[in-house]
Amino acid sequence: MSGVSQNMITYIETGKRTPTIKTILKLCNTMRIDPASLFSRSDDDKLTAKRTVLDLIERYM
Numbered sequence: 028m029s030g031v032s033q034n035m036i037t038y039i040e041t042g043k044r045t046p047t048i049k050t051i052l053k054l055c056n057t058m059r060i061d062p063a064s065l066f067s068r069s070d071d072d073k074l075t076a077k078r079t080v081l082d083l084i085e086r087y088m
Contacts, residue, residue: 028087029057036084058083 031053038044046054055062060083064076 029053040081040084054080054084058087 031050035044035046035050036054039046039050051062051065055065058080060079065080
């Protein structure tokens, strides 16, 4: 739905690639989340954001 390939999503999930801003925006728009939620200040917020994004990716894939 986002136009980002499954391979790229896998690379991002496994830390093999760093997404561009354009890719981040595509994924966030598709999942209807605010990109700012990915750039939280605390480690707990970052873990929560990561879990949320991974859950959404699994749901849409």
